[in-house]
Amino acid sequence: MKHVMMLALAAAMITFIGCEDPEPIEGTLRLGAKAMYDGNSMIIGDIYTDNNDRPINIEQFRTYISSMKAVKDDGTIVHIKAIDQINFAESWFFDATLPAGDYYAITFGIGVPESINADQDPAQYPNDHVLGFTGNNGMFWSWNSGYIFTKFEGKTALDGDENSMTDPYAFHVGTDNFYEEFTFNVDFEIDEARTDVDIIFNCEQFLEGTDDSIDLATDNITHTADNIPLAERFMALFRDGINVELAN
Amino acid sequence: MLGLVAFIACKEERVLPDQNAEADFEYIEVETPAGFPAIDYPMENRPTAERIELGRLLFHDARLSRDNTVSCASCHLASHSFADNEAQSVGVDGLRGDRNAPSLANVAYHPYFFMDGGVQTLERQVIAPLDNVLEMDHDIVEVSDELSQDEFLNSLAKAAYGRNLDPFVLTRSIAAYERTLLSGDSPYDCYLQGDQFALTAEEKAGMELFFSERTQCGSCHSGFLLTDFSFNNIGLGEEYxxxxxxxxxGDESDNGKFKTPSLRNVALTAPYMHDGSLRTLEEVIDHFNSGGVDHDLKDDRIQQLNLTEEEQSQLKAFLLALTDKSFVTQDLPQQN
Structure with missing residues (x-):
C-alpha cells in the first residue's frame, strides 16, 4: 500500500512538472528598417520640404546593410544576417532566430565590407543575390572598385515651385573608406513572443544636422570619387540620421 | 555555434566552383615567353583548354553588344596587338568611347586595369565594356541567357566550368583567353636572350638612349613589360x-595622371595617349623631346631633352624593335 501511494505521488509530480511551460531556448527577432521624413513615414516620390524650404522628393533610396548582429547582456554576440540591400520603396525586415535572453545592442554595417567589395564581382553570386548582377539593382560600379553602398537621389525645385521639380540631386556613396559599422544600444528580450526592432533612417537629417547643412543649390551630386568632400559630408549627416528603437 | 552557422551560410551563398568540382578540370600549362615570370592565376580560373577556347569564341562574338555589332575583337584586333588604330573606338550606334583602346598583350601580368586603374581583376574588367553605353551597352545577364541557348557554347561552358553559360562563365572564360595573349618574341627580346645581332646599331643606340639618365624613358617604362604601371601626368595639356x-x-593630385602603358608592340597601336591625341611615334617622341605642356602636376622627369634628329630616329628604331611579329599573326576563330 505504501508503494502504491509513493507511485501515485511520483506520477502526480511528473504530471505537474509536465504541465509547466518550459523555458524558451530561442525566439524570433524581427529586424526592420523604416525611412522617415519629419517624423512621418517617407514615401518614395512624395514631396517634402528640405532644409532650405524648397520642395524635395526622394526617387530612390537604397542602402546595403551588412554584418548584422545582436549583443546579449552577457556580451555574447549573435549573428543575424551577413548582408542585404534595403530598398526604401518597399518594406524591409528580416526574421532571425536568436537564443532566448536579454539583449542590449544591435550592430550593423552600412555598405559592403572590404572583404567582399573591391576584389569581388557580381558574377560570383547568383544573379538574384543582393550582390549579383540583377539583385544589386544598379548598386555596382563596373568601372570602379566595388559596390555603391548608399544611393539617395531625387529632385528638388531650386525656384521653390513644387510644380517644376526638375533639379536633380544624387548622393552615391561607396568605396572601402566609406564602409562604417554602427552599434546602437537598445534593450530587448528574446522569448516565445516575436520581438520587433527597427532601424530608423530620418531622411530630413541627411541634409541638415547639428554641425552641417547641405544646400542642394550648390552641393547636389557625388559619385564619391568625383566629389569626396561632399560624400564625406553626406555620410556624416546620414550617420547622425540613423537610430534604432524597439517597435513593440 | 549560431555565429558559425551564420558564417557558413554566408559562404554558401557564393557560387565559386568547389574544390571537388575543380578537381574534375584538366589544367594546362600555358607557355610563357623566355624571360617572363610565371603567371599568377586566380585559383577559381586556372587555365584549361576548354576555358581558353570558350573565351576565345566569346571574345570574337558580337552578340555581346546590344545591337550585335561589337565584339571585344572589334576594338582589340590581333593585327594591332589587340588594340586598334582609332583615337577612340567605335561602339554601338557608332558612338565613340571615352579613351583610346589599350593593347591586351600580356594583360595576364597587369596588376590593375583601365588607364585609371579603377578595376583590380581581369575577370571584373570584362564587365565594364559590356555595361558601358558607349561600347557594348548590354545587360550581362541577358547576354548570358541568350548565349546559353547556343548548344555548342553552352556545352563548352559546362566542360569548362561545370555549369551553364552565365555571367560567371562569361567573365572567367574571356579573362582566361586574354591571359594567353602573351607577347615576348620581338628583336629586343632576342637581344635580351643573348642574340647580339638581333638589334641593329641604330636600334641599340636607341635602346641606350631610352634607358639613359638623360631621357629617363626607362624610369617608367621599365621591367619586362616596359611599364612600372605607375600613374603620371606627362603634360599633354593645360587642362584635362x-x-x-x-x-x-578622388584625389586632386591625381588629375591628368594615367597608367604608364606597356610599350610592347607600340608600333602597331597608334594613335597614342589616353585620348589618341598623338598620331604617330614621331609625335610621341617630339612630345617628350619638347618637355610637354606646363601643368602643375606634370611629372618632373618630363623635361626638354634637346634630342638631335639622329637621336630621335634611334629612339624610334628601338620602339619599332619592340614588335613581336609572331604575336600578331596567330590563328584566330571566325567572326560571328
Missing part, C-alpha cells in the same frame, strides 16, 4: 577633360 586617376581616387 578626362581626369584620369582622379576619377577613381
Amino acid at each position: 577633360l578626362d581626369k584620369g586617376r582622379r576619377r577613381v581616387s
Whole structure:
C-alpha cells in the first residue's frame, strides 16, 4: 500500500512538472528598417520640404546593410544576417532566430565590407543575390572598385515651385573608406513572443544636422570619387540620421 | 555555434566552383615567353583548354553588344596587338568611347586595369565594356541567357566550368583567353636572350638612349613589360577633360595622371595617349623631346631633352624593335 501511494505521488509530480511551460531556448527577432521624413513615414516620390524650404522628393533610396548582429547582456554576440540591400520603396525586415535572453545592442554595417567589395564581382553570386548582377539593382560600379553602398537621389525645385521639380540631386556613396559599422544600444528580450526592432533612417537629417547643412543649390551630386568632400559630408549627416528603437 | 552557422551560410551563398568540382578540370600549362615570370592565376580560373577556347569564341562574338555589332575583337584586333588604330573606338550606334583602346598583350601580368586603374581583376574588367553605353551597352545577364541557348557554347561552358553559360562563365572564360595573349618574341627580346645581332646599331643606340639618365624613358617604362604601371601626368595639356586617376581616387593630385602603358608592340597601336591625341611615334617622341605642356602636376622627369634628329630616329628604331611579329599573326576563330 505504501508503494502504491509513493507511485501515485511520483506520477502526480511528473504530471505537474509536465504541465509547466518550459523555458524558451530561442525566439524570433524581427529586424526592420523604416525611412522617415519629419517624423512621418517617407514615401518614395512624395514631396517634402528640405532644409532650405524648397520642395524635395526622394526617387530612390537604397542602402546595403551588412554584418548584422545582436549583443546579449552577457556580451555574447549573435549573428543575424551577413548582408542585404534595403530598398526604401518597399518594406524591409528580416526574421532571425536568436537564443532566448536579454539583449542590449544591435550592430550593423552600412555598405559592403572590404572583404567582399573591391576584389569581388557580381558574377560570383547568383544573379538574384543582393550582390549579383540583377539583385544589386544598379548598386555596382563596373568601372570602379566595388559596390555603391548608399544611393539617395531625387529632385528638388531650386525656384521653390513644387510644380517644376526638375533639379536633380544624387548622393552615391561607396568605396572601402566609406564602409562604417554602427552599434546602437537598445534593450530587448528574446522569448516565445516575436520581438520587433527597427532601424530608423530620418531622411530630413541627411541634409541638415547639428554641425552641417547641405544646400542642394550648390552641393547636389557625388559619385564619391568625383566629389569626396561632399560624400564625406553626406555620410556624416546620414550617420547622425540613423537610430534604432524597439517597435513593440 | 549560431555565429558559425551564420558564417557558413554566408559562404554558401557564393557560387565559386568547389574544390571537388575543380578537381574534375584538366589544367594546362600555358607557355610563357623566355624571360617572363610565371603567371599568377586566380585559383577559381586556372587555365584549361576548354576555358581558353570558350573565351576565345566569346571574345570574337558580337552578340555581346546590344545591337550585335561589337565584339571585344572589334576594338582589340590581333593585327594591332589587340588594340586598334582609332583615337577612340567605335561602339554601338557608332558612338565613340571615352579613351583610346589599350593593347591586351600580356594583360595576364597587369596588376590593375583601365588607364585609371579603377578595376583590380581581369575577370571584373570584362564587365565594364559590356555595361558601358558607349561600347557594348548590354545587360550581362541577358547576354548570358541568350548565349546559353547556343548548344555548342553552352556545352563548352559546362566542360569548362561545370555549369551553364552565365555571367560567371562569361567573365572567367574571356579573362582566361586574354591571359594567353602573351607577347615576348620581338628583336629586343632576342637581344635580351643573348642574340647580339638581333638589334641593329641604330636600334641599340636607341635602346641606350631610352634607358639613359638623360631621357629617363626607362624610369617608367621599365621591367619586362616596359611599364612600372605607375600613374603620371606627362603634360599633354593645360587642362584635362578626362581626369584620369582622379576619377577613381578622388584625389586632386591625381588629375591628368594615367597608367604608364606597356610599350610592347607600340608600333602597331597608334594613335597614342589616353585620348589618341598623338598620331604617330614621331609625335610621341617630339612630345617628350619638347618637355610637354606646363601643368602643375606634370611629372618632373618630363623635361626638354634637346634630342638631335639622329637621336630621335634611334629612339624610334628601338620602339619599332619592340614588335613581336609572331604575336600578331596567330590563328584566330571566325567572326560571328
